[in-house]
Amino acid sequence: MEPAGPLQREQQARQDFRRGAPDRADGLSASFAASYAGIIAFMAVATEGSFSRAGERLGIGRSAVSRNVQKLEAQLSTRLFLRTTRSTRMTSEGERFFENCHQGVAQIVAAMNDMLALRQGPPRGLLRISAATGFGRKVVAPLLTRFSAAYPEISLDLLLDDRPPDFTADKIDVAFRNGRIEDSSIIARQLIPMQMAVCASPAYAARHGLPLALDDLARHECIHTRVGGARVLEWEFKVDGHLRKVLPTARLTFNDPDLVLAAVLDGMGLAQMAGYQVCDLIARGALVTALGRHAPDDRGHYLCYLSRQHLPSRIRVFVDFMTDAIRAQNLHCLADFGMDYANAGPAG
Template identity: 75%
Template sequence: MDQPDIPQHGFRVGLPNPADALSTCFATSYAGIISFMAVATEGSFARAGERLGIGRSAVSRNVQKLETQLSTRLFLRTTRTTHLTREGERFFENCNRGVTHIVEAMNDMLDLRHGPPRGLLRISSTVGFGRKVVAPLIYTFTEAYPDIAVDLLLDDRPTDFAAEQIDVAFRDGRIEDSSIIAKQLIPMQMVLCASPLYAEKRGLPTTLEELGQHECINFRFSGGRVFEWEFKVDGHMRKFLPTARLTFNDVDLVLRAVLDGHGIAQMPGYQICDHIARHELVMALKRYAPDDRGHYICYLCRQHLPSRIRVFVDFMTEQIRALNLLCFEDFYTECPEREHHA
């Protein structure tokens, strides 16, 4: 006795997998539907061929294959006229809705690239630079571009653009990732500094060897690593990990301790330039300051950049370069745009 078909995984035995049927259907009918829509719109196989950039015979073959696939006549054709059948009119109406959605989707994508800037902008920045420099400028940016929403994440870890869906990242130091576009905004000055009170009591180091005689204040990254001080001596980089009685994982606390006269620290110029100008801090070992670091604005690719990203990069580049974030001008060099491609 014959057994009835039993559904397996939602499909009936003996019937093709719907996923395979869909891919086969799409592959065989796509050209036919495009040709069908062109003929229905133009009212002629010849004019449809001109619109699509293919011959009249190719249009006719595509439509015939579609009619065979649908087991339905879509056009009434004579030597002079071409008209839709009732079934063709129904098919055209249904297809037209799908084509309209596709066109709208394409126009929406083009609008993101060429239209007024809008949408969500997800930004990543190192904690100190983000808090001191980036965040204050975001308010001005959102006033200028009210249709852009900004999500700012402060994190000292390397940026994972894909996993965190980051559009733009601000990075400090040296850029070694060859898969991103890295545009230098300004040089990054690493300055050894102390308060006038500390300098009066303990003096300032005049050589690297004297650093061990001073009260040093360290900064610890969120990952646990303690920041090593860097100096450039005779063209070569020298690192120094001081022994410290005070260590903080927040740059603002390091700065506060230095301002209060508890010791010396090496800090980025943007963090202390205002205090230097107001004579609240003094610099030491300036001639050994490293000159190969920078503050960068980074993104994945220059091609097909949405307008919201493009205007943000331009805005931040102009605004940050206009700020006085350098502690000494003779350090300043041109800010090249460094491009890295995977």
């Protein structure tokens, strides 16, 4: 048999390494586990000066502390303590090991305390928020000044985007979402019902009348909203207890709800808009509504986050603050107004 060349020897070495890797990994895991328990026990004894007091501090028995230290000494082939019936003190090797370990253990303790502070301490840190463009601009953003004044150690990063947020990829802590929540992997707290109203300016209603039935929409100038860069929002209605979606022919389409509202106020046509956009304008008479008997009633404005468990205090206080502040506003108000303006003129 010819002797193996360099390439064959390298391939054989890789195969040997792969075959031995599980054994080495298991050995490493066992070694680390033993070392970690031993180091914690060692640091406690060195700090307390006693195996008994170290056990009390760690919440384990004196014998368990002693076993962990003995295993560590065996691993290191070094005696770390001189023990008598009256006293326990470190050897010179133990003192050197203590100095080398102290900084690392202190950093671990600091890291754990920092995590506990995020959960239990004063709210602080960065809070990344996602919201749909219209709701974020009209409702969420104006409340952030008050929130920041109440919690000055929390930094806020607000992302306005009409697409459903990717909590993981976008590093989102909390998200405001509209409509219906069908994702069971998130926690969704409903803030208020999401009312939808077909609206027009009084000037438009005087010129063209208002639709009295869904089929009348085909004879009106309509304005659409585009979301996510491509999808045009269908108009939703409730007919005989069932959801019906309609996409009337549009004269204008915008990818910003504020532009849709501005066009409606200018008398350019009808649009179906959310109650939070139009309640104050309806109250002032700047807008009139139609087809109210067919308004959908199964939508909502939600505040969403990934889990209730181990929720950092900065998220808890933000969720509670926004829930109270938004519910206190008059954004669920369409029931206060006549929804159908049959006297505004004939449909057509």
